[in-house]
Each structure stands twice: as structure tokens, then as C-alpha cells.
Amino acid sequence: MLTFIIRRLLWTVLVMFVITVVVFVIFFKTPGVDPARALAGRSPNPQTLAEIRAQLGLGRPFPVEYAIMMKKIFITRDLVSYSNQGTRVIQEIFAATPATMSLVFGAAVLWVVMAIAVGIAAALLRGTIFDPLIMVVALIGVSAPVFWVGQIVNMISQGSLHSTVLFSWVPPLGYTPFLQSPGLWFRGLVLPWITLSILYIGFYGRVLRANLLEVQNEDYVRTARAKGISERRVLMRHTLRTSMITFVSLFGLDFAALVAGGALVTEVVFGIHGVGFLFFESFQSLDLPTIMAITIYGAFFIVLINAAVDIAYAWLDPRIRPT
């Protein structure tokens, strides 16, 4: 198992290297585009362009250009945004990360717990009217777009009903760091968590139900019953455990994508200044250094989470472990 983890992590490093090269090539080597101009933002003056070329060593051989850029991103971390008065990009991303993490982690907890509950409930209630009912509600959840749900939630909680008992606890839109006020942090995030997780609860609930029903017919579940263990234990230890294999692999991908900026819409709707929000802003001002840094940051995160998922996967399913 240890060699498996080490090998998996070495792969991760290799994949990350390839990603940085690909991103670098896309941003700096697209034919017909002057990278300095692109990086400078809208209507740059010649001085800025010269400055950028000097700072980034543009015009020197490819490996040197690449090395300088990576040094600026990973070692000295002094890549600046030219369209945004020289803000340091990496620091900006790291400052935005806690908000995104708070949003995505909370939503993930909610969605895993609720999806498991929904999946199990539907599977257990199979044959009754409740199973199709739960599945239809889940499908509605999957179909409701986040920007729409978010706006409706805001309209209700910040609008006419804000003064009523029901929603008076909701703070104004925005994010309060946990260390500043845990209570406010929590109250401000409850509705974004729910909004973001609705889609995933519906989707994961449906996937889990299908898997549970499939595994329920497996011979080893019958064996478990024949052993005389309780239905509850059969469900938790035998049926659910193997059904979770698909769930976990999907979860890793979705979770990583959200942390990497995929929660953009939720962040924008609720005014949470996280990575997605930052991406949204830099996209509007064509702030290329920030976009590039977020791309690399996001890709790294996805690759890392994927490695974690593979390791969790090997824990869940011993058949894929190397012997």
C-alpha cells in the first residue's frame, strides 16, 4: 500500500510538470500573439511592455522563459498583475482560498451526508411510492441552475422576508473569515452551502441509489444475510461499502473542480470573494497573469485530489491494490 501511495504521488508530480508546460505554451507561445501585450491588459503604454519583457525574460530561449515564469509563480511568488496596479497574483489567490474552501468544504459535507441519506432512503423504499417521488425531487434538484436558485434564495432571504423571524438571522451578502467571527462565518455560509449542494445531493443520491440496488442483488449480500447479521449491518458494512466506490471517484472530481474555481457562480451570486470570484473579475478585465496562475492552481488541486481519491479507492476496493 505504501509503495502504491509513493508511486501515485510521483505520478502526480510528473502530471503537474506537464500541466505547467502546457499552460505556459498556451499563454506564451500561441502563434501571432505577443505575450507581453496580452499580459499587459487593455491599452498598455510602450514602457509597460518593455518592463514586462524585461521582468519575464521574454525573447530569451524557451526553457529560460519557462524557468523564469515558474520561479515567479512558485519560488519568489512575485508575479504581478499589470492591469490591476501591480497586485501580487499568488498572494491574491491565497487570500481568496479560505473563502472558497469554507464554501466548498461545507457544501461537500452537506452533499455527502444528504446524498447518502437520499440514496439509502430511496433504495430502502423501493417498491413504494416514495422511491420514485424522492427520485423526481432529486432530478428537479439536478436540473435547477445554481445562478437561478441563488438569486431566488437571495430574493427571499435578503428581500421582503428579511425582516421576518424566518430570515432575520441571515447577514448581508459577503464572506466573514472564520477567525474574525465564527458565528457570522457560519450564518453567512448556510444559504450558499445549501444552494451549491442541491445539484450534487440530487445527482449523488441518484447514483448511490442505482448502485445500492445493483449491489443488493450480489451474492455476497445474500451470504451476509445467511450469516445472520442484522439488516442494518448488511446495509452499512456490505451493501453501502461497495456502493461507495463509484460515489468516491465522482466526488473527488467534482470536489476538486469546485475548489479550483468551479464554485464561481455561487461565489458571485453570494458575493463571496473566493477563487471563483477572483477568476470572474480577472476575466472581465482580461488580467492574464491572474487567469494563468488560477489555471495552474486549479489544475494542481484537481491532480492532488485525484491522487487522494485513487488512494481512497484502493482502500475501498482491495482488488485494485498492487500485490
Place this chain on the structure above:
Amino acid sequence: MTAEPLLEVRDLKVSFRTDDGIVRAVDGVSFSLSEGETLGIVGESGSGKSVTMMSVMRLINDPNARFEGEVLYKGRDLMKLDQAQIRGIRGAGIAMIFQDPMTSLNPVYRVGWQIEEQILEHEKISKQAAHARAIELLTDVGIPQAADRVNDYPHHFSGGMRQRVMIAMALSCNPDVLVADEPTTALDVTIQAQILALIRKLKDEFGTAVVLITHDMGVVADLADRIQVMYAGRIIEKGTRRDIFYDPQHPYTWGLLGSIARLDRPKPRRLAAIPGLPPSLLRLPEGCAFGPRCPHRFARCDERPELLDKVGDGHLDACHLDVEQKREVRETTIHPELIEEVT
């Protein structure tokens, strides 16, 4: 052997509601099993042999299934017990092994863990003691280096070895009854003999009664004290092993016997087969269910034959032919090649 039977099934009926109508999978089956005895239940696919034993253990939880009759285990009617009570009997009093060892073990747990799970469910002993017992059991069923193998996953074992693990698991709580549902069907022929020998050896060591479900007459020939033959959800013949093999009464049994290759008789040009297919359980014929396939059918077969003791020594069969008639025509069904040679 004359004492009260360990397990007694009385007029068990199992039916399933389906879109096409009611399927009568088991239709009035009665039998009993004494301590330490081996009962063979023989029949082809769909004859109701597995459903009978699955119903006895109440392992069918299809909401469309209906059960009637009594299943007395040590005087208690299993059909009337609640979930918690029946769970106390499953695995501890009556244990079961299944046809396909490749899929009957949970792939994500170590085999030792799976054996220990059952022991810990039924007995108040420590995990260490359960683990030690698991190793002991694996040794008993002939798994080499059991102390190491106990920590392996099912996919590290071959089919035969997995069936040994299943047997170890079934025996882990010293059950009174072991139900073996086609235990050798999914295995290679060489392994089949090993597994049967193992079941016989352990049955004696543990003093367990065995219900052996199979479609293979060769399997029961070796192991069973008594045999009952099932067809279309009913028992059509039952008796001692000797009765069934040397004085078979039902034409269906003859067909089964004729379809095994035997080394102690002249080699047939081709192995006999029973023509036709078993009837649909949705639309059973009015009379004898085997009638449409029976070469000895006559007028009375339109009315359903009862399972009666016609031979007169506890050897029951459900066929209208009388005993003498049957003894005359039987050889031509079991060994048609003998006739061919004469003509």
C-alpha cells in the same frame, strides 16, 4: 434417528406474484431431517429446490413472495419468528453455502474478517478469540498456511479455495444444519471431488446434518443418506439413496439416472436425455407435471398423482404406474442403448 427430527418442513408453498400471473415455485413440499443426516435434494433448474431451502432460512425478501406451511426447527416454527429471532438461527443453527464461490464472498473484506463477523454476531467472545477460531477453521477446511491466508482478500484465492472459505465460514458457529446449494456446480471437476470429500469429512467431525441441493445425481450418490427428487415445485420421489439408485420409481428419476455417464456399465453410443423442457410454473398442467415429457404416459396421468408409499418401505413416489409395471419398463428409459443392441 427415531427421535424428533431436527428440521421438519410441512406442506411448504412458495409463490411469487409476477406481471404474468402467480408463479408457484414450491407447491406443497414436506420433508424432515434428523441429526447428522445427509439429505440430497435433486432436480433441474427451476424445480424449486433452492427456493425451498432459501424459504426455510427466510432469505427471500421479495415483497411479491407468499409463503405457506410450517418449518419446524427444534420444535420452533421458523415461519413465525420475527427478524431478530430468525437472525439468531441463520448462521448459528442453520448455515448455508452457495453455488458460486467467486461472488459469494465480499470482495472488499479479508476472508478472516468475514468469518469473524459471523462468529462475533452469534457468540460473546473477543476479537482475538474469533480470529484464532477463523485460522483454526481455515486449517480444518484444508487451506495451507491459514495463519497468513486469513488476512488475504477473496480475489487472492482460487474458486475451490474460496468454496473452502465459504465452508469454513458456514461451520464457524457449529451449526446443526448445513445447507449446501449446488456447492460444486461452479468448480472444476477435479476440485468438485475434493470439496465433496471435504463436506463429508467435516460433516462427520462436526456432527452436522447436511441438505445437499444439486442437479447432479453423481454428487448425491456419494454423500446422501436420503434423496428427494423435485420436479416443477413438488417432490416426485423420495427414499434412501439405495432406493433411488437401485429401485427408482418415477420416470423422471429414471431420466436423471440415465443422463449420467457410468463406468460400471457398457458404454452407450450416446448419453440418454430427457426430451422437452420443464413446464412453465405459471401454467402447470392439470395432471402429472412430468406427463408431457414422459414416455410412459397413459390416460390416468391427466389427474395429478399423489406422493404415496407404493413400494411399502418408506420409499415414496408420485406416479400412477404400478410398481411391477415400472420395474418392467424402467431399464428401457435408463439405458435405451441396451434395447438398441438387442434390435
